[in-house]
Amino acid sequence: MRDYRAIPIEVLRDFALSQTESSSIRSVADEVGLSHSALHQFVTGRTKPQPRVRRLLGLWYLDKVKQAHDIDVARPYAAALDILLSDIPPERRSAAEQEMLEALAQTHTQSNTAQPRWLELLRAQQG
Secondary structure (H helix, E strand, C coil): CCCHHHCCHHHHHHHHHHHHHHCCHHHHHHHHCCCHHHHHHHHCCCCCCCHHHHHHHHHHHHHHCCCCCHHHHHHHHHHHHHHHCCCCCHHHHHHHHHHHHHHHHHHHHHCCCCCCHHHHHHHHHHC
């Protein structure tokens, strides 16, 4: 099981937002164990979660991400990749993205860690 503390806040926020869009703030808040107002403040970016709330969100994410749609899992990482490659000329961007994804995959292999689902999804989309 992954450590919930290693999940970037932006990933938690994006995932929680996508889940609330497909159901409701109240139902997601109930799943997480938060008040609907606390979850609303978090997904709208008005607050940075305290450790207890971060733990609840992280553990909920680790449980829910296995069932999530591919787009909900990969979207924040694809957006980060777009930001990182924003200065690369458009005609070179696809190759640069593929190189970065391959380098990330190699890093996981060399570290003897499984590739995260988002990396597998982004690599499959490339090829």
